[in-house]
Amino acid sequence: MIGTSPAEYFFIRACILFLHNIAPISTLYCIQLFLIQFFHLPIYLKRIPYPIQFWLTAEAVFFAIVFIPLKYAFRQSPIYHGSISPECREILFRNCHTNVPNPEKYISRWLMVSEGEYIKRDNVKDFIRWAFFGPGHTWEQDQRNEQEIETYTTEIEKMIGRKLSPGRMDVKSLGQLLNEAGGSHRSLLWYTCVFVVDTIMYFKMLCHGFHFHRSSLLQFFTVFPCRPLTIFTAYLSPARHLTYWHRRHTSKKRLPVLFIHGIGIGLYPYTTFLRDLNRELGTGATNDSEVGIIALEIMPVSSRITHPALAKDVMVGEIMEIVRYHGWSRFVLVSHSYGSIIAAHLLKSNRSAPLIGPTVFIDPVSFLLHLPDVAYNFIARQPARANEYQLWYFGSKDIGVAHTLAKRFSWVDNIIWKEDLRIKVREKQQEGRNVTVVLSGKDLIVDAETVGRYLMGSTAEGWTIDKEPVRTWKNRPWVGYGLELLWYEQLDHAQVFDFENTRRPVIKAISVYSNTN
Template sequence: MKAAQSHMATGLPEKLHLPRRRDVSFWIVLLFAVLPLWSIVPLSWAFVIYALRSGSVWTYAWCGQALFAAALCEVFFSAYHYNLSRFISRQSPLPPTNLAELQGALKRVLLAGLANLPEDGYDEESLDIDRPGSPAETITLLDFDDPRAVDFRNYLRTWFNKMPWSSIHKNELHAWLYWSIFNAPFTSFDALPASHQKVLQEATQMIESRSGSKIPDGSNPAVKPLRLTLDPVNVAWRPFVWYVGVALSNYILRRRFQNIWKAQIGTFNGLDYLLRVPSNWDPLTGPRPIVFMHGLGLGLTQYQRFLTQLFRQLPHHPVLVPLQPHVSQEIFHPAYLRPMSWRKMANCLASLLNELGWADLDEQEDEGLTSSETAKGAAETKVPKGVTVLSHSNGSFTHAWMLKAHPGLITRSCFVDPVTFCSWEGDLCYNFIYRSCATGMELIIKYFVGAELGVANFLQRHFDWSSNSLWYEEIPAARDPSKNMFFLGGKDAIVNAERVRRYLTSHGVRKGLCYDPNGRHGQALLSGTSGQKTILQWLQRA
C-alpha cells in the first residue's frame, strides 16, 4: 500500500496535463459578453469602408451621420490601440537588477518547502521562535522519492507549461533561468560570458539537488519555458466606447466621493490618490489610518461599493486609496503605460504617508526595531503610529513592496486574495496569462482584465518576480491576528489558494487566516458576505 502511494506521488510530476473541456458558462460569456464587445471594431471598419466606397455617407440623415462619426472614431482608435500594442511588445523595459539580490531570491525559492513543517501549522501561542521555516535550511541532494523533491518537481514544471518533468532538458532550463536571473533571451550556453555560465551552472546544480533528479543534457523543442517579460504580449482589442465608458465612470465616482464623503482627489510625485480624512481626526489619539491598495480591473468603478461600505462603517478612520491608472484601463491617463518601478512606488507612497503626518519616515525606519518596539516608541515620543494596509489581489504586490522597503510604516496588514505569496511557483502567471479558458469566469478574467492593453503591459513587460514575491519572514508579527489577516478563497481562479494556505499555516499562521473553501476571487469584498463583515470588523479594531 505504501509502495503504491509512493509511486503515485513520484508519478505526479510526470502526469500529462490534458486540455480541459469548456463548460456551458464559457460559451454563454463568449456569445453574450465577449463577442458583442469584440465585434464593435470590425463592424465599425466594415461600416466606414462601405459608407465611403458607396458614397452613401453623404445621403445619411443626422442619426446615420452620428453613427458614421462614432464608427470613424472606432477606426482611428483601433489604429492607435494597435500601435500601442506593438510598442509594448518590445523587449521588457525592466532595468538590470543586482545580480547578488537575484541569486539570493532564487536561492530563497529553492529553500521554500525544505523544512519539515507540519501543514496544519504551529500553535502561535506556544511557538517560541519568531521565524520557523525554510530559510534556516541548506540545499542538499534529496532522494528522488523524497516528498519535498516530488512537490518541487511538480510545481516547478508549471513554468514549462506543465510538461512532464522528465521532458525538461538543460537547454530549456537554462533559457528559463536566464530569463529569471538576467531578464534576457537565451541563445546557447557556449555563447554566454563565462560569468553568466557560472551563474547558470550553480543554479542548475541547486535545482538538481532540490528536485532529487538529474536534468538531461541537450534540448527538447516540445518544451517551451514561460518567460513572462520576453514572450509575446497577449492583448485583445476593445473598442473606444469601452474606454470612454470606463473613464467617464471613474470621473463621476471621483466627483461622487468628493461630494458625498468629502474626499479629496490629489497627486503626489506622480501618484494619484483618493483621500478621506474626518474633520475631527487627531493623528495621535484618533484611529489608525487605512491605506487600500486595489487590484486589476476598472479602478474606482470596480471597488466603489466596497469603498462606500468602508467609508460608511468606519467614519472616524482616515482612508487613502492610491489610484493606479495602468491597471484600471484608464487609457487616457498620461501614466497609463508608465507604471512606477517597485522602489519608486514604495518610496513615493512612504513619502506621501509622511507628508500626511500618518507615519514618521525618519523615526520608524530605524534598523532593528520590531513592530511592537516601533509602536512603543511612537507612544513615548508622540510620533504617528503608522498605518493599516488593506490590499486586494494585485494590490498585494504594492503591499509587499512597502513591507520590503519601509516595514516600520506598516503596523497592521490585511491581505485579501493575495497574489504575492507563492508567486514563485508559477500558478499565478500560468493561470492569468497562459492558461486556455474553460469556464465563463476564466474568460471574463482573461478578456476583460488580463488581455487589456495596460494590464498586459504591466504584467508582461514590467513584472519583477523577485520584488513581487513576499515571504513569511518579511511580515512583522505574521502570526499575530491582531496585526495580520489573510483572506483566501478555495475556488479562486487565479491564485492557487490551497498552496498559499499551506504555506501560511505551515509557518504558524492560524487565527489570522480566513479560508473559505467555496470562495472565489474578490468574493470577500462583496457586500453582505461574511468576508467583508470580518474585514471591516478587523479594521475597526485599529
C-alpha cells in the same frame, strides 16, 4: 468576479464577441465608404442611421491612430527586471527551492510541457537565466555566470530526484509568454462604459465622505478616457502620477488606513467596501477622533490608456509623499490582489517599512510568486468557464495590464516571504506587526490552498502544518495577533467584497488593527 453558471458563461461570451468585433466591423465599414467614393457601388450604407455611421467611423479612426501606434510603442519598450547581487540571488534561490510543494509541476509548468520526463537540461538553464538573471541576459553575462547557473541546475536535479536529459526542447516557456504578452483592442464603446462607471464611482465616493486628490492639470490628458469631474476638486495630490481618495485623520489614538486596489476598473468594485469600512472606523468618532483612509488609484491597471506602470522605487516614493503630506507617522496597510505587489514593495523598502503597522492582504498574488500558478492562470491558461473568460479578456488582455505584466513586472522585486512581514510573536511583545491574509478557496488566479499552507505552518516536513489535520488551519479563530488567516472556502477571487457577511470580518480586522497605536 462573476460565477460559473451557464447563463453567466453565455453572457460573458456574448459581451466579448460584441466588443472584440467592433474594430474589424468598423474598419470594413470605413473601407467600403472609401471605395464608394471611387467606384459606382450600390450604397447600402445609406440605410444605416447617421449616429451609427459616425460611431463606426470614430471607432475605425481610434483603432488606426491610437491603438496600433500605442501597441507598437508598448511592444518596443524595454523589459524591467530587478537586478540583485550574487549573494541575494543565492538567498532567493534557496527560498524558492525550499518552498516548492510539487517539483515536477513546478518545472513542467514554467517550461510549458505536459510530461516531466521530457524536460531537457538546457531548457532548465534557460529558465534559470530568465528567472534569476533577467530576460535580457547576454551571452557575455552567461559565460561569466555559467558556474552559478550550473549550480542551480544541479540543485533542481536534486529537487526533482533525477538527472535531466541533455539538449534543448523547442518550446516557448511561460516566462517568454509573460514577456511577450500583448493587449487586445478596446473600443471607444468600452472606454465610454469605463467613463460611465468612473463617474458613478466618483459620486459614490463623494457621498461616502471621501475627497478626491487630483494630479496637476498638465497630467489631465495623460489618462483616457478623460475624467472631467476631477478638474473641479479643490484638492491636489502631492505626487506627480498618483491620484487618490482621502478621508481626514484626526485621531491621536488610532491608526489611519492605506488601501491599494487590484487589476480591474479602478476603485468602483470597492466602493461598498470603503463605505462600510468608513462607517466602522467612524463609529462613535468626533471631530478630533476621526480615522483617516487613503484609497490610491493605480491607473495603469484600471482599464485606462495612460502612462506605464511606475517603477518600484518611484511608486514607493510617491506613496510616501502622499502619506507624509497628510502627516501620517504610522498606518494600517490594506491591499487587494495586484495591490499586494505594491504592498510588498512598501514592506521591503527601508523608506516605508517603518511607517507600516498592521497589514491586511486580500487575495494576495505576491506570496509564493516563484510558483507558476499566478503567471499561468493570468497569461497562458485557455479560458473555459465564465470567470476565466472575464479575467482573460477584461483583465490580462487589457493593453495597460498586458504592458504592466510583460514589461514592468519583476517577480524578484514583487515576491514576498513570511520573513519580510516581520510578524509579531508573543515572546517579543513590542516587536513585529500583526498580519491578516484573506484567501478564497475557489480563487481562479492564486493557488490559495498552497499559499495558506505556507503562511499558516512550516514547510520543513513536507508541507505539513504543525502536525494538524490538513483543514484545521482553515478554521482557526481570528484573535488579532500575529499572522492570521481568513479563509472563504466557496468564494472566487475578489468575491469577498460582494457580500456583507464576507466583508464584515475583513472590516472588523482592519478596525481592530486601527486601534493598535
